Amino acid sequence: MRQKKVIAFGAGMLMLHFITHSSIPLILALVFSFMELFAEKISERVFRFIEKVFSAVGNAIFTFILAVVFYLIITPLGILWRLSKKQKVSGDSYYKVVNKSFSLSNFQKQY
Numbered sequence: 001m002r003q004k005k006v007i008a009f010g011a012g013m014l015m016l017h018f019i020t021h022s023s024i025p026l027i028l029a030l031v032f033s034f035m036e037l038f039a040e041k042i043s044e045r046v047f048r049f050i051e052k053v054f055s056a057v058g059n060a061i062f063t064f065i066l067a068v069v070f071y072l073i074i075t076p077l078g079i080l081w082r083l084s085k086k087q088k089v090s091g092d093s094y095y096k097v098v099n100k101s102f103s104l105s106n107f108q109k110q111y
Contacts, residue, residue, distance in 0.1 A: 005047060006036045 013029035016022075035043045 003036065006032060006043070009047075009050075 010029040010033050013025040013032075016025040017029070032043070032046070035046065
């Protein structure tokens with residue numbers, strides 16, 4: 001399982017190297033590949049640390065994106081919906097008082 005992670009990490013770093021033309025991703029790919037070949041215990045600890053860091057970063061980014069979507073999309077839509085409503089409130093409540101007596105047949109087939 002760990003070899004798959006090393007291969008995926010190396011492939012990702014090589015793609016990043018070809019996209020950015022920077023030598024840092026290439027060096028990282030080589031270092032982690034050789035570390036996996038020659039020092040497996042160190043490699044295992046390093047990859048556990050990297051997984052924890054990437055997981056924390058992913059959670060932070062996910063939370064940030066949800067907050068941005070909420071405050072930039074959902075909140076303005078809610079405000080516009082409330083402003084466009086032409087319903088006047090009679091009294092202190094939005095609920096309408098209905099004087100109806102319910103029987104057992106009203107609850108038998110609700111759908």
